[in-house]
Amino acid sequence: MSVTQALPKTARLRTLGMSAEIAARMRTMIQEGELPPGVRIDEKAFCEAFDVSKTPLREALKILVSEGLVLHRQYIGYRVAPLDLDELRATFETLHGLEAHAGELVAQRMSDGALAKIERRHQAMIDAHAAGKRTDYFRINQEIHQLIVDSAANAVLSGIYATLMSKVHRARGAANADMLRWQESHEEHEAIVEALREPGRPRLARILREHSENTAREVLRVVEASLAEPNVAPR
Structure with missing residues (x-):
């Protein structure tokens, strides 16, 4: 069971709503070139910038991974997907x-x-x-x-x-x-x-x-x- 699944329902809804907002903001940064292709995503820096914990940030990153905008490798972390x-x-x-x-x-x-x-x-x-x-x-x-x-x-x-x-x-x-x-x-x-x-x-x-x-x-x-x-x- 994930950390998000273990949360009470109301807390989970707040987390998921926050994740969607973070995903939208990061999507714009990627699409408009502020986060260029191939760049590593520093989770600590983004948590500080958005004033959130790692849980909603990682939920947001999962959304972006599913859209093909971000890549994830275990033990290496997240990176903006390169362009072909x-x-x-x-x-x-x-x-x-x-x-x-x-x-x-x-x-x-x-x-x-x-x-x-x-x-x-x-x-x-x-x-x-x-x-x-x-x-x-x-x-x-x-x-x-x-x-x-x-x-x-x-x-x-x-x-x-x-x-x-x-x-x-x-x-x-x-x-x-x-x-x-x-x-x-x-x-x-x-x-x-x-x-x-x-x-x-x-x-x-x-x-x-x-x-x-x-x-x-x-x-x-x-x-x-x-x-x-x-x-x-x-x-």
Whole structure:
């Protein structure tokens, strides 16, 4: 019987609720690059950071292990799961084509309402960039990409794109921590919005593909480097 199972029911519910909250916070840290692939998870440091005992922390880690985000080895401990570079390369290659195809369809099908919504989110992204809010910027960036693809009015394309983007989300978060690429990505998004506003949108497909290729290049570079990073503690 585990320690959690041995607790009274009310105490166990509190522990499980706390574990879910910790898991959610750590999941975000992993997906957005604050905890890079391959890094060791220092249980003592995380217990201190979250002000919890080891029991809810380990329950949270079990959740993340079940999701494939964390690995556990007896006597060694927990580590953020590494990323499969070959799978990432193949996924990005497919995304490049989807971005370009979406651009071709969007050029014909985007509604004024869809463009207005993208422009509003783009302004929110500019504000996040000006304020140095990297995490907010990254979330809005991802949202804008999906909004553009959704504007192609092709449900199959939108679904495939969302599925593949979920596979590279964690890797994109790691790359977004690079400040130089952050600025470059910001400039590329400005070019995308300009292309969306053009009559007929003749440059859109090309610009979307180039942006995807630039992102992939940086993501793969950062992921390879992150595998050799030293252990980190939560902030």
